[in-house]
Amino acid sequence: MNQNGGRSVKSVDLTCSILRALRELDGAGVTEIANHVGRSKGAVHNHLSTLHRNELVVKENDEYKIGLKFLDYGTYAKRRVSGYRSAKEVVRDLAEESGEVANFMVEEHGVSVYLIKERGDDAVRTASYEGDRKPLHCTALGKAVLSQFSKERVEEIIDSRGLPKQTDATITERDELFDDLERTRERGYAYDDEEIRSGLRCVAAPVVDSTGEVQGAVSVSGPISRFKGDRFREELPELVLDAANVIQINAAMPD
């Protein structure tokens, strides 16, 4: 396994920093960005006008902003995910049946990426949005996926991302996480019990393709007041497992 060495292209790194800055600052002028990334105005100016020529950024009355070209590339990347099309419908049904928030997510670069979010009639407001990135260890979706990874791969991810604490219930110890993943594997689905946001519980099941490779995960999230007892222990898991099953069967079929 190579460690992804290779020489880096400094200019590209700078351009990426500038994009990050544009987002953090929610749009900004040349000087502001130059200060933020610690470079000269001239340099930043050249990068921004190059990005502008490539239509990746937009200029609105002396403020540069992230351009909608990213949405073009992003939707392309989203649709490229195998099983996305069928997942969309399945997740909608799941949201409807449960009345809660239903999600579909895939792993990328050691974090979870939310691809589909559908709201049922009683859905609570969750912060996640399409493309949102969250740590894997503190969500049911993430743990569902991690439970299908090899121990080495999980170790690698922990090494690079750590186990940042989100609430008092967040798992922050390696051993504890591995125990949880073991139980998840036995069960076939994962729980998140206020580990990312207090008051919020979640049930998720991994979606595995025909080769045994994990594609992503489906979940339902909701308030602790409704996520308890039999519903939390049996009904919701069943719905979620069912959804995961349908997605993986549909994904195996050619359109």
Next chain:
Amino acid sequence: MNQNGGRSVKSVDLTCSILRALRELDGAGVTEIANHVGRSKGAVHNHLSTLHRNELVVKENDEYKIGLKFLDYGTYAKRRVSGYRSAKEVVRDLAEESGEVANFMVEEHGVSVYLIKERGDDAVRTASYEGDRKPLHCTALGKAVLSQFSKERVEEIIDSRGLPKQTDATITERDELFDDLERTRERGYAYDDEEIRSGLRCVAAPVVDSTGEVQGAVSVSGPISRFKGDRFREELPELVLDAANVIQINAAMPD
């Protein structure tokens, strides 16, 4: 008005070419991309590993692909558009009431960018997707927006983008376009009569904010068989104008 000169950063240009290549080729290896962009393998390799480190691309069994980080930036950019939130609901209602496809779009870099697409019960399949980019001159949405631009701005856009022919009905002459925009302005809404796809008609109205600046446009599209007579001349325009009106009123309100 400056012509957006400035020195360009060659490495960033190359990185953008590589991203375009990744998309056109729908994922590819180093050699393939190197040939496609006409550079050495080594150079391309360095760019790709830099992009990988920045999590903008993904590597799947010896193929690099556009990463989902673009979706993150893209959704951010989409939500940043003023009036997006209220437009979402309004467009959904419009799709439901009309039973057709309803869209919301904004202009960027001289092209139209589709931001919202909702399908009614009888909706035909249209190719557009969130983030999709199309020329302005051959869609009702585009012409609705152009009708609100100054003549100089329209000239600029034509100069840089041309008037590419999509169907036999596409307007390819400057004068003809300006005539159409004039009529559109008088009417208050725009028509697309098979100008982008044969068999498809469309009605669109511009969304103008409180300062008189055009924000974007709303539309309904459907087959010629249903888009004719009174419905095409009166009913649909009324629905669309109404939707545009609601969006601009909501946009003016603080959340």
Next chain:
DNA sequence: GAAAGATGTTTGTGATCGACAAACACAAAT
């Protein structure tokens, strides 16, 4: 099973190119 032909990756090197700093143009504010 060895050799050939693909990959992706790494290295040294010289020419290019990009960052800096400073000057410039143009605002708005004092």
Next chain:
DNA sequence: ATTTGTGTTTGTCGATCACAAACATCTTTC
């Protein structure tokens, strides 16, 4: 009118990036 912000442009030198060629792995092929 002067000051203090912008964004933009320029000359210059040192860093850096692309090339080419070698290297490491794989398949393929005979």
